[in-house]
Amino acid sequence: MISRQSLIVAKWEFLRFFKWKQQLVSYLLMLGVMAAVALWSFFTDESRQQYRIAVPAQLQIVNTEQFQFQRPGIGFEAQLAQMRSDSSWHAVISEEQGELVVHTLTGKKWLAQLEAVLQQHYRQLSAEKMGLSATQLSQLEQPVSISTRYLDQSYKGKDTPEKMIALGALILLFVGLSTAFGQVLVSITGEKQQRVTEQLYAIVTPQQWMDGKVLGHSFSALKAMITSGLVMLLAFAVVSLFAEKAIDLSWLNIGVVLWLVPFALLGVVLCASFMGAIAASIDDPNNSGKSAVMMITWLPMVFTFMVIDSPAGWGMTLLSFVPLTSFAAMPVKMAMVTVPWWQPLLSLLLLLATVYWMRRVAGRVFLRGMQMYGKEPSWGDIVRWALSNKTE
């Protein structure tokens, strides 16, 4: 049961890091950076320009939108001189000992496109020599169409829209846990260094304090996930608009999203509790190696990503039930294969029990860590406290 004091601490912690003006500015900056990249890409796009290429008289190559192949009536050396003096040519092509040589002033991105056009021309010439028509050549160049039919009816397919949901869920969890990581570390170690903890201890129990911290930073993490999710949807909508396509959200499986919410919520609370326990054992973050251990909370996402293409395999099944990884693995599995109703329920209950235990551990570590007065506990101490039952 969450006490009134824990809720006050949670609200304080949430608002302490909720700086909407700064967040708005950061989103505007991000949009500015994206716009700058798009503009730069537009202005430096060489494919929209036309290039004049001088070719030998015998080379009968067809013009494209990008390349104008011309056979000038002057000699090769004069062509090169023209290219150097007045940029009459972007490139001059010669044939030397059976191979084509492209002469140009300096390295350019469009040269690769020119090379592709020349390759295509020579492939066509070779085909003609072999008596093949253009259609036959085109058929030869077509890749073989291979499709797979899965006997496992629960598997929704490899490149289905559901995989987008699964990947999106992993990205959002990563965003949420990164937010929680920074905030929990700064909040707890900062409070210890600012000597606020002793004052707070006289007002609230270590468990109430830790519950408030965990809740506050979990809300922050969820806020970051929701904001990022909305930004991703917004970006999808903008891309669809620019591509002049209707905004299609049919891939968004509401059933899976609804399951994702409790898993994400409990997963974030579990990880924030773990981070809280580690942060509470750190006396000085500048001289402690323990903060790196908090990054362990990213492993569930990494492990899940590694088995994302085998959602019905034993690896994903194991991850989706182990409470330390299930918050990441079960929603991904559910997005990609149909699972019986009891599986997510069982996974959720196991996760809930682990969250309860982990928050108690965090409270105990905070209590005992405070009593050490400036001495940082060893890993042995932390394990002993985690297994003890003392909360006051």
Place this chain on the structure above:
Amino acid sequence: MQLIVTAISKAYASVQAVKQVSFQINSGEIFALLGPNGAGKSSIIRMLVGMTQPDSGSIMISYQDQHFDHVPRRFLGYLPEDRGLYPDKSIEKNLLYLAQLHGLTKSKALTEMDYWLDVFELTERRHEDLKQLSKGNQQKVQLIAAVLHQPALVILDEPFSGLDPINQEKVVVFLKQLKAKGMTVILSAHQMAMVEKLADHMLLMAQGRVVLAGTLQHIQQQSQQQQRMKIATASAVTAEQLQQLHGVLSVEPLQAQHFLLTLAGDVSVSDCLKQLLQHAELTLIEMQTPDLHQLYLAAMAKHKPEVAA
């Protein structure tokens, strides 16, 4: 409210921080724990606050017919020795947060806050971040935080440290106000002059042990094994002559014809004066009562071999 501490001891690793300390505090009293650094004052306070438990002994508190074997948080206002609040938050936000954690409603907290900010002349600065305040003003905010919820028991660990004499006087006034409001105050300090003005009862400690205990008067009586008398004579008399008198242990010349005599504790002052009058006419006779600082130094000197053992 009554707090009874019986024979508490506490050891950290190889250090015996508190040894068999007992005391009793009654409702509305100001109780001072005195002693140098490392005397065990903060260790006692941490046990009272509940941050640590005594290895042996007991802490009992009675309040409105209820009895507890620890000090419940709801009775407690605390100023820790290692103090600090949230530097990047305003005075008002800091105080409101702590008051709400204590269970006060926002309106009640604001009313109390208005009163105490006015007492400490901080009303105009309530919206400033804590980091913008001087150390003394930050300490005042911390003192307000300890009493905003009107606790029955206020524990202040070194409330005078880091304050200039003017602000120390303000804290004295503040503590008297707490007493007037019926709060019981426990404070630790080594500013004897401040404590002398305030404390109803005190406990002088050294290396975890009680050296002297009781009211100031009681402590003075306890330690009164010598008497000090200041005299001035109308005619010339030497220190050597005064030293010859029965019961005079030492003579300290002060200025022209002024002397400070130290008499043995069992000597009658009137007998001594009769002897003096045979040598010279006296223009000043003043019995000197040792202040707390002198008593403390004397007690420390007396108990040094004992506590070292």
